[in-house]
Amino acid sequence: MASQNADINEAILASGESTLERATARAQEQTNELFNISLNIAVTGETGSGKSTFINAIRGLSDDDEGAAETGVTETTKEPTPYKHPTMPRVVLWDLPGIGSANFKAKTYLKDVKIDNYDFFIIISSERFRENDKMLAKEIQKRKKLFYFIRSKIDNDIRAEEGRRNFNREETLSKIRRYCEENLKEIQNARVFLISSKNLSEYDFEALVFTLMSDLPEQKQKALLQSVPVSSLAILEKKVKMFEKAAWAAAFLSGGIAVVPVPGLSLACDASILVTFFTSCYHAFGLDDKSLDRLAEQVNKPHLKSLIKSPLVLGLASDSAMRLQMSALAGQSVVEYLCSLVPGVGSAAASLMSFGFTYYLLQKGLKELADTTRAVLREAGLQ
Numbered sequence: 485m486a487s488q489n490a491d492i493n494e495a496i497l498a499s500g501e502s503t504l505e506r507a508t509a510r511a512q513e514q515t516n517e518l519f520n521i522s523l524n525i526a527v528t529g530e531t532g533s534g535k536s537t538f539i540n541a542i543r544g545l546s547d548d549d550e551g552a553a554e555t556g557v558t559e560t561t562k563e564p565t566p567y568k569h570p571t572m573p574r575v576v577l578w579d580l581p582g583i584g585s586a587n588f589k590a591k592t593y594l595k596d597v598k599i600d601n602y603d604f605f606i607i608i609s610s611e612r613f614r615e616n617d618k619m620l621a622k623e624i625q626k627r628k629k630l631f632y633f634i635r636s637k638i639d640n641d642i643r644a645e646e647g648r649r650n651f652n653r654e655e656t657l658s659k660i661r662r663y664c665e666e667n668l669k670e671i672q673n674a675r676v677f678l679i680s681s682k683n684l685s686e687y688d689f690e691a692l693v694f695t696l697m698s699d700l701p702e703q704k705q706k707a708l709l710q711s712v713p714v715s716s717l718a719i720l721e722k723k724v725k726m727f728e729k730a731a732w733a734a735a736f737l738s739g740g741i742a743v744v745p746v747p748g749l750s751l752a753c754d755a756s757i758l759v760t761f762f763t764s765c766y767h768a769f770g771l772d773d774k775s776l777d778r779l780a781e782q783v784n785k786p787h788l789k790s791l792i793k794s795p796l797v798l799g800l801a802s803d804s805a806m807r808l809q810m811s812a813l814a815g816q817s818v819v820e821y822l823c824s825l826v827p828g829v830g831s832a833a834a835s836l837m838s839f840g841f842t843y844y845l846l847q848k849g850l851k852e853l854a855d856t857t858r859a860v861l862r863e864a865g866l867q
């Protein structure tokens with residue numbers, strides 16, 4: 485009983501709250517924010533500007549992958565088309581109908597596409613922003629919604645300039661940026677990001693993510709950060725911090741302290757929360773086969789995937805095998821199985837039902853996944 489009390493105290497302390505009830509509420513809020521928040525991103529711009537390609541890039545899909553938005557086709561949609569994130573179905577990118585027609589009315593357009601459904605707008609152009617883009621931005625601004633301009637296909641611009649004798653990459657980029665800013669000067673606080681959807685690791689994609697992180701409400705930041713591809717080490721580290729902060733809540737709700745009769749907490753050890761936590765990290769860090777293949781292709785290092793030896797990553801990789809194991813095993817065995825995959829944790833049996841042990845397992849597993857990803861990024865040459 486004494487050790488049980490100590491365990492409860494440890495859990496309350498980890499929550500930063502003063503009572504068990506408040507800690508429970510906080511744990512539920514935190515895990516809900518991490519796993520259940522929806523995010524709706526509207527993407528608009530001229531035909532051919534690169535909307536579909538950008539949507540696929542954010543979803544970590546190549547243009548020819550199953551479920552990818554069709555690219556390079558000129559048929560324009562009349563209705564907003566939703567594209568769910570492959571591993572986070574609550575994150576939806578909306579391909580909005582083009583705004584190209586001469587008699588475009590921003591107000592009616594925003595009403596037609598149901599402006600209030602979106603958390604923010606991305607307006608894409610592959611050259612100069614047109615009058616319609618600007619009219620739309622002004623109307624979005626009037627309605628107090630967030631919007632960001634993307635100047636796309638920057639890789640093409642760089643490639644075209646590279647051959648010149650006095651080529652200077654930074655100067656070329658500043659020139660494009662200045663040109664865009666000049667073009668958008670009538671829009672208050674217009675922010676423009678230079679992006680290549682063919683390679684998010686270069687140019688302003690990281691800056692776009694970090695700007696969104698400072699503009700969005702906290703729970704939406706978590707959905708965004710989890711869903712974006714790991715295109716730089718800085719993005720990875722932000723993701724790791726987010727999961728580190730939430731680990732106590734997953735440990736708390738998984739039932740480590742659920743022997744205490746608190747309404748809303750299950751009595752059995754709810755191992756599915758632990759599995760959800762690890763699989764969410766695994767996908768958010770881009771450790772799944774598809775993300776690794778994409779990265780390997782991008783940096784031309786086919787051996788990238790073979791560097792991964794971590795049993796936890798490999799265990800999570802055999803997704804269907806894992807799920808099968810989950811359904812076949814009772815909660816306790818699942819925890820034992822997870823323990824066997826995380827180095828240095830040892831057997832679960834002795835201290836299985838404690839908050840302290842579950843929290844330790846999650847932290848160690850998270851570190852293992854983070855370190856594996858760091859090594860992959862290092863080998864890929866991503867800073």
Ligand SMILES: Nc1nc2c(ncn2[C@@H]2O[C@H](COP(=O)(O)OP(=O)(O)OP(=O)(O)O)[C@@H](O)[C@H]2O)c(=O)[nH]1
Pocket residue numbers: 529530531532533534535536537538554555556557558559560582636637638639640679680681682
């Ligand atoms: N190099 C390069 N090509 C791009 C980029 N973005 C889009 N493209 C290419 O530009 C063409 C048009 O891109 P889409 O994504 O289909 O454009 P869209 O805005 O969805 O076009 P509509 O659906 O017709 O309105 C395709 O051939 C893409 O491969 C980019 O960042 N870099």
Ligand SMILES: [Mg+2]
Pocket residue numbers: 535536537553554555556579
């Ligand atoms: Mg398209």
